[in-house]
Amino acid sequence: MRLRRIGAVAAGVLFGFGAAAQGSEVIVFGDSWANRLSGPLRQTIIDEGHSDIAVLNEGVEGARADELASSDPSIGLPYIESVLNANPDAQIAHLSIGGNDLFDGILFINNDSIVNELLNRVVGDTEAIVRHMLQVRPDIEVYHSGYDFLQPILFFDPARVNEVMLDLDSRLAALADTIPGYTYEGYYGFAQITYGIPDLGIPPGDPSLPRIDQPSPDFTFVDEIHYTAAVFAVFADELYVRYYDEALASTECIADVNGDGDLTPTDFSAWIGAYNSSAPGCDQNGDELCTPTDFSAWITNYNLGCPQ
Numbered sequence: 001m002r003l004r005r006i007g008a009v010a011a012g013v014l015f016g017f018g019a020a021a022q023g024s025e026v027i028v029f030g031d032s033w034a035n036r037l038s039g040p041l042r043q044t045i046i047d048e049g050h051s052d053i054a055v056l057n058e059g060v061e062g063a064r065a066d067e068l069a070s071s072d073p074s075i076g077l078p079y080i081e082s083v084l085n086a087n088p089d090a091q092i093a094h095l096s097i098g099g100n101d102l103f104d105g106i107l108f109i110n111n112d113s114i115v116n117e118l119l120n121r122v123v124g125d126t127e128a129i130v131r132h133m134l135q136v137r138p139d140i141e142v143y144h145s146g147y148d149f150l151q152p153i154l155f156f157d158p159a160r161v162n163e164v165m166l167d168l169d170s171r172l173a174a175l176a177d178t179i180p181g182y183t184y185e186g187y188y189g190f191a192q193i194t195y196g197i198p199d200l201g202i203p204p205g206d207p208s209l210p211r212i213d214q215p216s217p218d219f220t221f222v223d224e225i226h227y228t229a230a231v232f233a234v235f236a237d238e239l240y241v242r243y244y245d246e247a248l249a250s251t252e253c254i255a256d257v258n259g260d261g262d263l264t265p266t267d268f269s270a271w272i273g274a275y276n277s278s279a280p281g282c283d284q285n286g287d288e289l290c291t292p293t294d295f296s297a298w299i300t301n302y303n304l305g306c307p308q
């Protein structure tokens, strides 16, 4: 359907000016997974129409949970606190941590008592990090993404490595149940389900997946513990579907059509432009259609203002 073009018409809109955005809305803390998922996550969030949501990458390659939970001003709790305070618009603190702690103990992976002690310590450190974040900024949500099955080399049995990681996964899920504002989600089996296991003749999405006795498919990893850049991009889309889509909807400023984070008169001409090109910003009443009724809906949304 071709829409009738309209020009800029005078409208009885009371224009106000929104406050300028301060800092990033999403801050990614943690390890190399945090570091490597940040860029793709930012791109996915833009692609999904949230170009006003900035993602700050605070991921540090090799970072451990005990380092983030420490009083070290360069990486520990005081540092996390300073970053949160410097970004008053932050709505989500995204956390990826604990993998390096486990990796450092991999030589003892068959010793149940050492593994149990290590998992307890990682969960305790994670709790300290999360509680500190929520104490500094009770208004934010902490989203903790877990890992996928790794690509262990040498003599390590993938089934045992997966077992230990799934043990951590269930302990973190249990921890999240006890802390309001903290959400944990593991992604174990994501690469297997998405790409299949070609070496075993298992296609993507096969009902036998995930196979907890198998590593992630070798071509999805660049080394033992990291996806390739291409797979991190697909992983970011999955993070969006599972978490960010809904999390960002509650903070969405739909009348901010040009997506600069402010509600200003320029959004009116941006809406006209969106209408004329049937761009996503046109649909202001959420019926998934771009019609003239969206004009009065934009005025309503504008006057409602945006969440700060």
Ligand SMILES: [Ca+2]
Binding pocket: 255, 256, 257, 258, 259, 260, 261, 262, 263, 264, 266, 267
């Ligand atoms: Ca705007």
Ligand SMILES: [Ca+2]
Binding pocket: 282, 283, 284, 285, 286, 287, 288, 289, 290, 291, 293, 294
């Ligand atoms: Ca509409």
